[in-house]
Amino acid sequence: MESPDDTTQKTSEEKSGLSSAQRRAEIRRRKLLMNSEDRMKRIVGFTKSESENNGASSRVTEPRFHLDLDRIEPWSASSPRLSPFLPEAVGSSHPHSSVPERTGSPLGDCSKVLGGGVVEDVTPGVRQRPRGEAQLAAEDPSHSASPRGGLQKYLSRFDDAMKLRGQLANEKQAQDAASSDTEELDSFRLFRLVGSVLLAIFVRVFVCKYLSIFAPFLTLELAYMGLYKYFPKVEKKTHTTVLTAALLLSGIPAEVINRSMDTYRKMGDVFADLCVYFFTFILSHEVLLLVGSEETESL
């Protein structure tokens, strides 16, 4: 099986008067170049010089990812890398096709693409993904059928996730830079903790005889929610955990993840306040008991 590139190469070589052995050696060399690891390196954007490629291809004997080994034409010519992080790959892709390349925001031309070719890619029970794979499907519907298509989809999705994470981090950094610093948040947190401690002591001394101790605490939390807007808003740095990455990869929008993380953090803050409040209450109760018993003993 020979590609048009090979045939043209062959004719040119014949013209130049090369021997058949040299031609065979050249074809063998090209086939070696097409091994899977080399392709994977191209996919992930690991560019090498031609001479290095030759060395590497002769070194690698067992492909890790079996990717259409019968294929002769170069990988980059027909299956371009869609990553926004690899300008050389994007820039060099599609010398023949007229499909527009993805640039800018992943949400930018989403509606256009959705109107295009994503419909035939949707399978029952599988979540429809509007971004990378939709574009991929629009570019080449045959990709979704082959295993390579799956890999391409995955890589595209991974790119999207990485880009969204980058955007998220940039937004956070911008917000951090805009507001003064993280000390402001610490001051609010400190204020909360000190407020909880003081309230616990106050409740132990005056209120608990008449009321449950949780009622004042709930009031305090409501007051904190009201006071929150008067404190400078400083977003915490996003902790990119495995969970966040997994959620991004599974197609959940970054905004939703961000919001749920915020809610989770607020719940954690309330729990911390409750713990401090309860602890101080018990501590002051025990201290009062101790002091009271010693006073009675001395009397």
Place this chain on the structure above:
Amino acid sequence: MRLLIRGTQTKVTKVVAKMAGCSWFLVLGSVFLCNLFKTLLPSIFSFLSKVLQKDAEHERHMRAEIQEMKKEHNSVSMMDEFARYARLERKINKMTDKLKTHVKSRTAQQAKMKWVVNIIFYILQAALMISLIWKYYADPVTVIPNKWISPLEWLVAFPSGVAGGVGITCWLVVCNKVVSIGLYSIS
């Protein structure tokens, strides 16, 4: 004499009663110590690795030797003294390989030690927590009037089931959170 003995006995019983009343403090102390130990674990580990691994000196010696040989290698002309040059190169390669193997084995040993220290710490912590829970399973660590914690008294009293009591699990959670906040703010 009898009066003196009776006096000491009453004192001892008072102290025991006070100690029994301070079970909340015992739990708090245990949690604090555990958290403190956890915070100091990296420094403890580095100290242990310094004490137990005495090959660092040998490794430093090897590194110095390689540096010296490299200096000598650079000073030797390949054209004029090829034999010496090649011999030195072989020596350097051999020594570098040896050092690499040495470093690899040391790193592996260090990782193993770290793992062992961590495992021991977590086992001890778990044993302490389990023993505390076991001890105060039926008794509350402290008792307050039932009315004060009225909607959540069953949750606070779990697993003791005493009305108005503060159960060991609730107290452990609260202490853990407070101690971690305190240590975090200090560090």
